[in-house]
Amino acid sequence: MTEITDITRPQGIDRFILYWGDMGSQWGVNRSVAQVHALLYLAPEPMHAEQIAHALGIARSNVSNSLKELVAWRLIRRVPIAGDRREHFAAEVDLWEMALRIAQGRREREIDPAKLAIAECVALAQGDASVDPVAMQRLTEMQRFLDETTHWYDQMRDVPTSQLKRLLGLGDKVIRLLKFAGANKK
Structure with a gap:
């Protein structure tokens, strides 16, 4: 199971991200893709790739591939943030x-x-x-x-x-x- 290195989140949030990743792999979805989705789904604000990589303890390249897949599924979208050139992402929450x-x-x-x-x-x-x-x-x-x-x-x-x-x-x-x-x- 992918380790989540950011221990500052509540245990229930970390558990959900790990569980969603595990469920994703059972549904035929890459575990990292599912964990990125779970993190963004619960995130109160859009996040950029570096934040996601740090929060989940996964490689930036893995995050990039996961984001591309989630955008293709239309489960997340790019969100422009004024004054920041990095791409930020937010999940569909409905x-x-x-x-x-x-x-x-x-x-x-x-x-x-x-x-x-x-x-x-x-x-x-x-x-x-x-x-x-x-x-x-x-x-x-x-x-x-x-x-x-x-x-x-x-x-x-x-x-x-x-x-x-x-x-x-x-x-x-x-x-x-x-x-x-x-x-x-x-």
């Missing part, structure tokens, strides 16, 4: 916006290429009489699943945050409604 940006980035980097690959596999398998019908069924089910989930995502992406919060708050009510609707179809 959790809903952050989650939507992460979801969009993951879709672009992972889901969309998977959809294309599965579509190609289905097309090749459909033209091959030697493909077992069970395998063909499973490929088409996977393709349908990816199509349905990305369609759902596209619909939800445009729903205002206030309505998404209301929708999540309906949890048990939606489940009861679905059970009720299913029972009436029998």
